[in-house]
Amino acid sequence: MQYLEGRKYVVQALFLVVALVFGTRLFYIQVLDGSYKLAADRNTLQRIVQVPYRGLIYDRNGQLLVQNTPVYDLMVVPREVKQLDTLRFSQLLQLPIEEIRVSLRAARAYSRVKASPLVQNLSTPELAAIQDNLIDFPGFSIKARMARSYKTENMAHALGYVGAITPAFLEKPKYAKYFPGDNLGITGLESFYESTLMGRRGVQYRMVNVRGIEKGAFRGGEFDTLSIAGQDLHTSIDIELQKYGELLMQGKRGSIVALDPKTGEILALVSAPMYEPSILTGKGMGNRYMELLNNPERPLFNRPLMATYPPGSVFKMVNELVALQMGVVTPETGFDCNWKLVRCTHRHEAPRNLTIAIKQSCNPYFYQVMRASVLRGRSTNRFEDARLGLGEWRRQVMSFGLGDKLGVDMASEKKGLIPSPDFYDKRYGYHRWGYKTVYSLSIGQGEIGITGLQMANVMATIANRGYYYTPHFVRGIGQGGPLPEYAQRHVTTVDPRYFATVIPGMQAVVDGRGGTGNFASLAQFGISVAGKTGTVQNPHGEDHATFAAFAPAEDPKIAIAVFIENAGFGGTSAAPLASLMIEKYLRGKVVRKNWEYWVQGSADKFIKRR
């Protein structure tokens, strides 16, 4: 029996081995291998994202511009699609069969069991047409969500648009909180104020059982967050003025920027050619976007912020102000209209003082003004003298907010260019250039580049006699009042008393006899407009017309810059257009219908055929 007695140890050993194997295996899957914990969470945790209601956008008078309306996505679960009658389906959706096939293939490639959108952004009437028939098409369903809709046909450039986030965006850390298919503001205010408008996404973690039925909040909702609706934007845009500006710019290329000089608020921002904001929303948005993008007139280009042009004669004001501050000229200084220095625009009375010079926009006069500012004898070397002089001149010019971003609340703003001595060093070589090289800056031509917004801001600065507030679109967010970042004055290097001396000249431009901007006169309403015309030489075609002004001259309420491409002399087209805008804003209506008629239409009509 000894032999059999030993067998009990074999049995015991077997039991022990199995227990050890189990213990080890359990230790591995329970303690060492974390993947089971993740799998358990994947099983039971369902993450429900609540997309908040996007903030609304209002104009300065509380008129609603942008709102949200429900749109519907037609979703498809490819696995559940049974014997699709493609012909009937395409008739129902009013989409070509081929397009449906392509979309279906894409959906199948994404997932056979998960729902993906087949057609997005169906409007309520479009939905009504297909909803009742949807029962014949298993695998298709409707998902509602909110999309942007527009109560205005204007202001597309400033408003920007909302679109689905692209894969490229998703990779950036800034957009870490977004998921594929999420919408976000792509351009304009929608983009700049994205975080404000979007609100805060709510996330709820629900526990679900094996059939996907909710079994309550995860850990009592410890990790849940409520969605917070986006905040409304109260813009400073006067939508009536904006609409009027767009009407006047119809058929032209160019821009209008109107500011309230007392606050820096942007009253109107017109970029022509324009498009309706509703084009970039709803079904077929992608195709329409591509049409806009490929349009040779470049309607998507936000000209007032992005197009930099030489400012032309308007810049003479800045030139003069800097020279006054430097003390190299006085308002009584006279220069002769010497055509040998630079060609003048036209024959006119002698610029005996500043006011006449401004009124006549005398090129040789301002050539000499700038020469006085730049060539101060700081160095015996005339090249070095010009170099040092231009540096100092540029510093003062830039204090008007030129040559750099103003900091408007829109991302696409361009800097413009006020060329530095280094700029010319690079182009011509050190000490290889003098005042004769750069003189065209004095009349706003040459290497200088300014945006429409900057030009309007210069007008606001002159209107304020020496300071400006950062131009901005948004005066208040939600219930909040004025934004503090826009309450700060930016003071120029030029003393306020010098500003007072240039304004009579600008008034004379408009209301003085023989002034270049007589077409902008609002004297019949007792409104004194202070302005300056400009004609920008354009090597590629007809000159560009500009006019910048503010009014009323004694208590300015609006500063405006109008830029019309290829419209020739600024006084003919831009000046009356600006005056119509001023009339509209200050009087609420326009009674000078003849001017309205004159201004409307394409830029060609202003060109004198010779």
Place this chain on the structure above:
Amino acid sequence: MALPARYSRSLDWVTVAIYVLMVGLGWISVYAASYSPEAPAGGLFSGLGFQELMAFNWFKQILWIGTAVVLIVVLVVIDYKAYDTFAFVLYGIMIVLLIVTPFIARPIAGSRSWLELGPIRLQPAEFAKFITALAVSRFMAGINLRQQNFRDQMVLAGLTLLPPLLIIAANETGQALVFAAFLLAYFREGMSPLILIILAAAGAILILALLVPKLWLIGAFTVILVLVFAINTKVLRHHLPLALSVWAVVIGMVFGVDFFFNNVLQPHQRKRIEVLINPSADPLGVGWNVTQSKIAIGSGGLVGKGFLQGTQTKFDFVPEQSTDFIFCTVGEEWGWAGTTVVILLFMALLARVLYVAERQKSVFGRTYGYCVASILFFHFAINVGMTIGLAPVVGIPLPLFSYGGSSLWSFTTLLFILLAIDAYRKQDLVR
């Protein structure tokens, strides 16, 4: 219920203590498994009526435990000689029951194996285990297995195989497999270890044939065989026909696996083996049970999610969680600490049962003791093994833990007959 003093002295209280501990922990697990966070009204002190409480497994389990206590008293009070004397009679009754059950039983979950007596449902297959154990022990007491009397061996084989065959006929393959456990008891009583080795080897070849390409397997086996005989040429001379026949049988098995797999096994059984080898083979079918069971246990961590805090078990990801997959609730809510305690309890019980078996003077008592240990071990190994992906999914309960009256009564009877026999061992003189 007071037992006579002589019982209390001679009853093996250590086993009783382990039993009580396991049944208690088992009930807690059943309570956790049948607890629903949305219907806390199902709690113990909810003031519900009897009928309403009967809807909850944990409450019914209290009734089963209560009746099990009565059963224990009866089992211990019965004259120990009765188990010996009536072993074959009980066996006969059981065979008849197993035969008639498929004809009179209503189909439940695909098998006609449940007898319904009013509100109580009984599974004769559960009781077949201890009755067969009694019968084979009785038979073993009269023969000497080592003398290799062919007729006796055949009778023993017949006694052991008849109940599982009948059970398989009733489509309860899992319960039938348990009878393989008797081999362990026979081994202890002198059965040639060759049988165990051959069976283990056959199992290993079967699994390997599914895992490894067949030609590799045959090649490897041939190389080993050649090496063995090359080292010891003397053996080759004496056993060449044996070696060749073994080689032929193995090759036959390797190629027969496909036939066995595809033609003998039922589809669901085939799936269970496939899933064991590759759990992702059938992720939403049979693989689901294994995957979800592993997730539930694996997510428990070191100390678990806490009592009633399991999510995988609560939200029905694990099927059959209060019966066959009760180990998942333990693993998820009490973590590795809990599963280790359960394994240690089983080891303690098995060790104690072996100890009790070894101290029996009679072959009957010792064989029965080993049958008890083997049956408990088989259930434990297969049940826990399947929940952690080490054994195929076989529908057998975890002894004393799983919910169910038949199961609890069957294991209680199995265990306490041994304790009753043990209590009288001093009176049991040599037969």
